[in-house]
Amino acid sequence: MAKPRNYQTEAIIIKKTKLGEADRILTLYTPHLGKIQGFAKGVRRPRSKLAGHLELLTHSLVSLARGRNLDTITGSQTINSFLPLKSDLDLASYALYLTELVNKFTPDEEENQPLFQLLLETMQQLCQANNKELVLRYFELQLLDKVGYRPQLQQCITCQTPLEPVTNYFCPDAGGMLCPNCRPGQPLGYPLSPETLKVLRFLQASDYPTAQRLKLTPDLSHQLEILMRYYQRFLLEREIKSTAWLNNLAQLKSSQSTPA
Numbered sequence: 001m002a003k004p005r006n007y008q009t010e011a012i013i014i015k016k017t018k019l020g021e022a023d024r025i026l027t028l029y030t031p032h033l034g035k036i037q038g039f040a041k042g043v044r045r046p047r048s049k050l051a052g053h054l055e056l057l058t059h060s061l062v063s064l065a066r067g068r069n070l071d072t073i074t075g076s077q078t079i080n081s082f083l084p085l086k087s088d089l090d091l092a093s094y095a096l097y098l099t100e101l102v103n104k105f106t107p108d109e110e111e112n113q114p115l116f117q118l119l120l121e122t123m124q125q126l127c128q129a130n131n132k133e134l135v136l137r138y139f140e141l142q143l144l145d146k147v148g149y150r151p152q153l154q155q156c157i158t159c160q161t162p163l164e165p166v167t168n169y170f171c172p173d174a175g176g177m178l179c180p181n182c183r184p185g186q187p188l189g190y191p192l193s194p195e196t197l198k199v200l201r202f203l204q205a206s207d208y209p210t211a212q213r214l215k216l217t218p219d220l221s222h223q224l225e226i227l228m229r230y231y232q233r234f235l236l237e238r239e240i241k242s243t244a245w246l247n248n249l250a251q252l253k254s255s256q257s258t259p260a
Contacts, residue, residue, distance in 0.1 A: 003066065009033055010079065011062045012119060013054055014099035018044070026054060026073065027103060028062060031116040035106045038064055038073040053078045057085050057095050059120060084127040091126055093249055097242040098122055098139055104236055105147045115146040121208065129212065133221045138211050140228040141203045149235055152176025153201050165194040170227060172234035190230055196223050 014035075015027035024040045043051050053060050053076035063075035085095045102119055106112065122139045129135050144150055155162050156179040157171065169178045169189035177197070183189050192200075199220060203211055216224070232240055 006063065006065050006074070008061060008063045009036075010116075011036075011060055012099070012116070012123070013056050013058050013060065014103050016054075016056055024054075025070070029099075029102055029106070029116060029119060031113045032111050034110040034112055035103065035108050037070060037108075038062065039067070039070045040073045043073075050076050055081070055086070057082050057092070057099065057123070059123075080124075082123055082127060085123065090132070090249060093242065093245055094126055094132055094136060095123055097136070097240070097246060098126075100240055100242045101140070101143055101232070104238075104240065105143065105149075112146060115143065118142050118146060125208065125212075131212070131216070133225070134212065134214060134216055137216075137221065137224045137228065138203050138206075138208060140232075141200065144231070145204070149175070149231075150204070151200075151231070153197065153204060156182055158182035163197070167191050167193060168197060170231070172231050188234070190227060192227070193223075196220060196227070199224065200227075 009028075009030045009032065011028035011030045013026055014029050017025045017027075019025050019039075022042045022044045024043050026038050026040050028036050028038055030036060040050060040054055042048050043054055045051075050073065054062075054073065058078060059080040059082065061077045061079055062073060064071040065074050082095070085091045098119060102115065106115070118139065122135060125135050126132060151170070152175060155177070156168075157174040157176040158178060159182055161179060163177055163179060166180065168180065168191075169183045169186070170176070170192055171178045171186050171189050173188055174186070177192070178186055178189055199214065199216070202214060229240070229243060
């Protein structure tokens with residue numbers, strides 16, 4: 001059955017690329033079509049009626065017309081503009097980090113409704129929650145689950161025995177944990193304290209209302225962040241560009257809070 005020439009979809013705008021003087025190519029993440037691209041003609045002109053509905057980090061209802069190589073965006077209506085994310089530098093940086101992860105971890109045109117819902121709900125949480133670092137850590141672990149890289153955190157990948165409450169090791173190329181006995185010979189093993197592993201398991205197994213009750217110390221939050229970046233870099237074989245900006249923000253905040 002031939003696909004209809006014109007169609008409509010919910011979408012979160014996760015990336016925009018300039019094209020010529022007035023146009024853009026937008027990367028949209030949708031609930032049923034996965035990641036798609038759309039040509040937004042004239043959207044950079046001051047009088048464009050579409051521009052406000054196709055801003056980065058906006059949840060919109062988008063109308064498109066199929067093209068030979070690229071579909072054209074013919075209309076759009078904002079569902080949620082997520083204004084707090086666009087009026088706060090920290091929140092904008094966090095949200096752009098989320099969308100870059102989704103963009104890097106997903107192929108084109110592959111439906112993943114749970115991931116769309118996760119991204120949407122996490123953007124909503126960033127607008128409301130107090131513990132933004134916890135929101136990010138929860139998203140990172142849940143994204144891995146949704147895209148097929150759920151790490152094994154309950155038992156040793158090699159010997160299959162349940163992990164004891166001692167320092168165990170996360171091995172990215174094995175996709176999970178190694179016990180101390182199986183750790184030798186694995187140069188990529190990253191040591192995890194029993195407390196860190198316990199938190200990872202909790203975040204992996206919980207829904208967000210349950211996870212948000214967790215209280216993370218700054219040190220534990222930092223350990224989780226390092227581990228997630230370590231695993232992402234291994235899986236993608238590259239750095240996530242927005243992490244450099246997040247690191248700069250963290251350093252800036254640290255310098256401002258340090259007494260002269």
